[in-house]
Amino acid sequence: MASLTTTVAAPGVYRARLVRVTLIWVLTALVLFPVLAILGLLMRTEQGGYLQAMSPEFFYAIMTLHGLGMVGLWFVAGMAVISVLLATYVKPTTTVSWIAYGATLTGVVLLLAATLVGRLGVGWYFLYPLPFHSGGTWPGWATASLFAALAIMGVGWTLWAGDLLFAIARRYRLSHALGWHYLGGSTTPEVPPIIIISTVSLIGVLAGLVAAVVILVLVALEQLGGSGFTNDALLIKNLTFYFGHMVVNVTMYLGVAMVYEVIPAYNGRPWKTNTLVVFSWNLVLLLVMVAYLHHLYMDFAQPRWLQVTGQLSSYLISVPAAVVTIFSTLVLIYGSTMRWRLPSVMLFLGVMGWAIGGVAAVIDSTVAVNTHFHNTLWVPAHFHTYFVMGVVLMILGTVFHLVTELSNVPESLALTKTIIGTVGVGGYGFLLMFYLAGVAGVPRRYAVYPAEVAVGTIYAKISLIFIAVLLIGALVYIWETGRRCLKLFSS
């Protein structure tokens, strides 16, 4: 179990290497985060009617970069942080983390070229066959650049996830890593929750990455095979959301694993594995393989039983992962002498944000509701809730916990209050505008709102104030965390 003095409980040289590569990942994330957030601000500014000079084509290009960038950024940030936390129990390879870093940077450069130079506007889900049918909006090289970026990052991330899973495998049997012995009544060997959740997450992400490989192979066959080979758009959509939904969900699970590991350091109560935790996360492993089906409710050719499976699995998956974690968090905190510092507050708010976003997601995963909400701003509302106010807070809270402990720079309570206040008010205000617009039927993915949904412009304008407040909080956090990282580097 982590404590304030055993944050990175790994020996000498290996510990130094691990901390160094983690700091590089963290600093990169701290640079990319505000840049990608400003792209979001630009999008809402255009929707608010203030950026008439920005063409819709550029709107879709930055929407693609913002979406792909944020999904990828928080996934790699989650992986980097979980690597260092796992090092208390197992020994991941730092070299593989560096390889993943190089692959990610290469992918980022290719994505920047594809979107900002090539104006690729396919959205973060790059749904086939849209990348190949630009209607003259973007050139062929931009599409090639997108798929090259995905291939390069995919290789790096697969190696990384495989290395972390193999590190667990070197210490635990599979049955122990998944905690099955707890279901049989045995508590030895004692397996911390972070091992179980990480094992589930890493198996999940590997499955998602295999789906991405299948997509790349099918696309390559079509491009190489001439007119003799045409892909089934429905099959590719299934595979794309299998991959995309998995990466997003696994990012959240990595954040939850951090909550299990770090919260006890602030209230002194150990968070031990029990039957309920094991049962819940094993059920998650099964359900996450099919929950993506709720992304295909609008596809009339998808068989009805698959749509029903999508709805049921989406309902069920919220119980073991979210409800158990939220309930356990409250039980762990209730009546304890909790030290409310920036990391513990961010982790707690992250769990609550996950709960709120999860409820909105469950509502949207109901077929009858989805028919009305699917293409409205309700969708970005719920996924921004469990991302911005959920997993991002979990990751940032854990990062601050790590760098504060390692650098011995004391926390400023005044700045903590500033960060929590601005992020809380700015974040939920910004999200509320999405929710209200969604309920009003304002469509998503519109650069400019036509007269029929002009109310969307008003919500976009109001959201600009909240985004500005949120950005102030984020910048104060980045300053506080960044200077700790730099101090660690200089030492």
Place this chain on the structure above:
Amino acid sequence: MRGAVALLAGMCAITSLRAQSVDPRDIPPSEDRLLNAAVPDVPLITAAGARVTLSQLARGRPVLLGFVFTRCPGICSPFLMSWRSADRALGEKHNYLRLVLSFDPGDTSADMSAFAKHHSLDDNDEWVFAVGDPSDIRRLAEATGFWWTWDESRQQFDHAAMLAGIRDGRLVRLLVGGSITSARLDELVRQVSGEFVRSYPLPGRVQFRCVRYDPATGRTTLDWGFALLLIPVAATGIGTLAMFAAGARRRGKE
């Protein structure tokens, strides 16, 4: 890094070369590859001799565009009669422009007038027969996927038979083939008028279909491509077992 650049260059080359290496006569016009492409607003000369642009002719209405040449001994007349017959079967419930355009540089507006009269469509305002500058016709053809070549041995054009549905200057849907049924025409017109019309690729050209959809009954059944969705689970399951087996061997040695 060099590998990544080579991969990118290779994919770019494949993407661009692929379109050049296939003889267009070997494949029917592919709607998938043309969808939402901008259709140029070219100047035309109608059979009545009026000089107008495509958008002026459309006056905001959807357009169904068919290509013919007046000396065609083959598909042009059956194609036009089939279109006319299907159109009449639909009655007057749709408001759209029927534009018949000659791709033969030798055709004149007088030729098109005679062609319209021959098919009893000369006194119908909804039907417009026209010619245009060869370069403009070529641009229209490229935007809609229509192709033609001169067959020296037979002294006539070899060409496609198809209708292109256009709305607001964008290609919405293609209807390929010389025989036009009223049901297919109705679908085309409804879609080009802004209505959502369900469609799913026909069997034969698509590999690894995950379902088969029957538009007549609305029923779907699983197809072999669905098995590809099981690859991620199967591959990851095998990989995980192998990884933990290797981990156990490592523990044994230590």
